[in-house]
Amino acid sequence: MEQSRSRVVVITGGSRGIGRSVAFRFGxxxxxxxxxxxxxxxxxAQETLDTLNRRGITAEAHKVDVSSFGFVDQWFKEIFKRFERVDVLINNAGITRDTLLMRMNEGDWDAVLGVNLKGVFNCTRAVIRPMIKERRGRIINISSVVGQIGxxxxxxxxxSKAGVMGLTKTTAREVAGRGITVNGVAPGFIDTEMTAVLSDRVKEEFLxxxxMGRMGTPDEVAEAVYWLCSEAASYITGQIIHVNGGMYM
Ligand SMILES: NC(=O)c1ccc[n+]([C@@H]2O[C@H](COP(=O)([O-])OP(=O)(O)OC[C@H]3O[C@@H](n4cnc5c(N)ncnc54)[C@H](O)[C@@H]3O)[C@@H](O)[C@H]2O)c1
Known part of the structure; x- marks a missing residue:
């Protein structure tokens, strides 16, 4: 990928955690x-922007619910109007609503599938035509080791995360001939607010x-994401890269 003009990078869920580290890496x-x-x-979000701005990086943040097709479509229309193109899309926004299946209600199911899976569809749908027109682009979908092993x-x-893997591979096949790569990154157990709420017992079970006997850091995930978006990864598409300290091999 040409690096001479500064790339336009859209990151969902970029206010904190893994998304914030990815933003810093692209910064x-x-x-x-x-x-x-x-x-x-x-x-x-403001803290993330302040850090980027202090480093001289042009960055902005918007409150957008990725599960809403209409809002996402409108948001990207604005982005294209102002930035003209999107070079990289990182579908990172994600939520959990954990409970045993026998207790899980329809709201728990719909909310998680809506953000984690439909959100990826919504954002990808919004960028794919312009990327095809440009004949270049990188899309990274953040999945999870849990999508692989349950x-x-x-x-x-x-x-939702297994769905993201299937969506990644299918999108990759559809646009591989158009200069666009689509890959997934599946983190294991990473130290963010998402995992901070887990009980010590659950954390010990994960460990x-x-x-490798430890949690991963958001920066360790961001490095894999960044590398997949670099020229070095130009022949890699439709892959799921696991960043998990060996939790799944
Ligand atoms: N932390 C882990 O151990 C772990 C492991 C595997 C996968 N992941 C995945 O990595 C991604 C980032 O996780 P994290 O740990 O940094 O989480 P986090 O909770 O720290 O951050 C989540 C981000 O998603 C955003 N978000 C939530 N709902 C949204 C919505 N409806 N629309 C737009 N944005 C929304 C939040 O505002 C926030 O910026 C998620 O997809 C998560 O499933 C995390």
Whole structure:
């Protein structure tokens, strides 16, 4: 990928956690960054923007619910009007609503599938035609190790993340001839707000399953994401790269 003009990079769920680390990583190359988040307040997004701006990076953040086809479509129309193109889309926004399947209600299912799977469709749908026209682009979908191996208490989440893998491979096949690569990154157990809420017992159980014996950091995920978007990964598409300390091999 041509690096001479600064890339326009859209990151969903970019206010904190993995999305924030991905934004910082792209900031290092001087990319122009547009973040979406859906936090109750703007403080995390503002902190991310302040850090990027201090480093001289052009960045903005918007509150957008990725599960809404209409809002996402409108948001991308604005982005294309102002930035003219999107070079990289990182579908990272994700939520959990964990409970055993026998207790899971329709709302738990719909909410998680809506953000984690339909959100990826919505954003990808919005960028794909313009990317095809440009005959270039990189799309990264953040899945999860749980989409591969399952996890008791996460039927909705595991289904959404397995769905992301199928969506990634299908999108990759559809646009491979148009200069666009589409890959998935499946993190294992990463130290963010999403995992901070887990009980010590659940954390210990996870750690027992990880050969490297520790949680991953958001930066370790961001490195894999960034590399897949680099020229070095030009012949890689339709792959799911696992970043999990050996939790799944
Ligand atoms: N933390 C982990 O251990 C782990 C493991 C595997 C996969 N993942 C995946 O990585 C991604 C990032 O996770 P994280 O740990 O950084 O989470 P996090 O909770 O720290 O951040 C989630 C981000 O998603 C945004 N978001 C939530 N709902 C949204 C919506 N409806 N529309 C737009 N944005 C929305 C939030 O505002 C926030 O910016 C998620 O897709 C998650 O499923 C995380």
């Amino acid at each position: 290092e190359e001087g990319a122009r960054i547009v973040l979406a988040h859906y936090d109750a307040d703007d403080s995390a 996890n008791a208490g996460q039927a909705n989440y595991a289904a 027992r399953q990880i050969p």
